[in-house]
Amino acid sequence: QSVLTQPPSVSGTPGQRVTISCSGSSSNIGGSNVYWYQQFPGTAPKLLIYRNNQRPSGVPDRFSGSKFGTSASLAISGLRSEDEADYYCAAWGDSLSGYYVFGTGTKVTVL
Amino acid sequence: EELLVESGGGLVQPGGSLRLSCVGSGFYWMHWVRQAPGKGLVWVSRINSDGTTTSYADFVKGRFTISKDNAKNTLFLQMNSLRVEDTALYYCARGGYCTNGFCPPDYWGRGTLVTVSS
Numbered sequence: 641q642s643v644l645t646q647p648p649s650v651s652g653t654p655g656q657r658v659t660i661s662c663s664g665s666s667s668n669i670g671g672s673n674v675y676w677y678q679q680f681p682g683t684a685p686k687l688l689i690y691r692n693n694q695r696p697s698g699v700p701d702r703f704s705g706s707k708f709g710t711s712a713s714l715a716i717s718g719l720r721s722e723d724e725a726d727y728y729c730a731a732w733g734d735s736l737s738g739y740y741v742f743g744t745g746t747k748v749t750v751l
Numbered sequence: 752e753e754l755l756v757e758s759g760g761g762l763v764q765p766g767g768s769l770r771l772s773c774v775g776s777g778f779y780w781m782h783w784v785r786q787a788p789g790k791g792l793v794w795v796s797r798i799n800s801d802g803t804t805t806s807y808a809d810f811v812k813g814r815f816t817i818s819k820d821n822a823k824n825t826l827f828l829q830m831n832s833l834r835v836e837d838t839a840l841y842y843c844a845r846g847g848y849c850t851n852g853f854c855p856p857d858y859w860g861r862g863t864l865v866t867v868s869s
Contacts, residue, residue: 675855677792684859685784685792690848696857728792730855738797738853739806740782745791 644668644729644743651749652719660746662712662729668741672732674712676705677742679726688727689714716748724750757843760863768831771863773843776819776826780846780854783817783828785839786862793839794856796828797846833867840864 645663652658664670676689687696689705692712702717712731716723729743759771773781783795796807796817805817816829826843840862846854 673850673855677856679792684842684861685844685856686859687847687855687857690855690857691850694848696848726791730792730794732853732855734806737806738799738804739808740794740797740855742784742792742794 642668642733642741644731644741646727646729646743646746648744649747649749651751652716653751654719654721656719657715657717658719658748659716660714660727660729660748662714662743664710664712664731664741666710668710668731668733669707669712670710674705674707675730676703676714677728677730679728685728719750721750724748755843755845755858755860757841757860757863760841760865762866762868763833764869765833765835765867767833767867768829769833769865771828771830771841771843771865773826773828773860774824775860776821776824776843776845778821780849781817781819781826782844782846782856783826784842784844784856784859785837785865786842787836787839790839795841798826800846830865833865835867838865838867 677685679685692707733741755775782797842862844856844859847857
């Protein structure tokens with residue numbers, strides 16, 4: 641049950657576009673939808689993207705997700721100070737048994 | 752929106768046991784996810800809506816048991832043979848946005864802190 645790999649941190653200035661990568665394998669991302677979560681310090685995570693590129697109601701369209709083979713990415717356009725948070729990708733690790741795996745997490749800093 | 756409220760955390764010695772509860776589980780897939788202080792999210796276990804199938808992370812297999820009582824709207828995590836490295840904030844999360852019968856964590860509780868120390 642491996643972990644999905646993300647960069648520890650990314651940063652950008654207000655208004656910029658930043659992307660967070662998520663690298664997996666054929667046993668997780670390659671065979672699964674990808675999900676993204678946002679977490680502010682001291683609070684519970686919030687689902688940001690589901691099924692690779694779908695946004696739950698209330699999530700701004702500045703957030704977009706994509707998947708390519710065994711990798712995925714989250715893009716934040718028009719970066720805002722309130723986007724400063726930790727972001728985690730996730731995927732099913734096994735389509736039969738239904739175990740789930742998270743990425744290592746990325747801290748987004750707005751300069 | 753329905754609330755998920757975890758309880759049962761606390762301080763326990765290595766080798767000890769704890770039983771976590773999460774009220775508000777309903778007839779949903781449910782997950783337990785943990786987060787050690789200053790660290791990332793780690794998936795622990797999940798159970799389907801009627802409690803008939805479960806799945807566990809390798810590091811808890813044989814030690815933790817997930818269950819749910821739909822009549823009492825409650826999810827449980829029985830944790831045995833606890834280790835120092837099990838110290839974390841444990842979140843319960845409701846499954847949503849299901850695809851092919853699999854429901855990823857969607858709505859989360861606030862967590863309950865488990866500390867394993869002598």
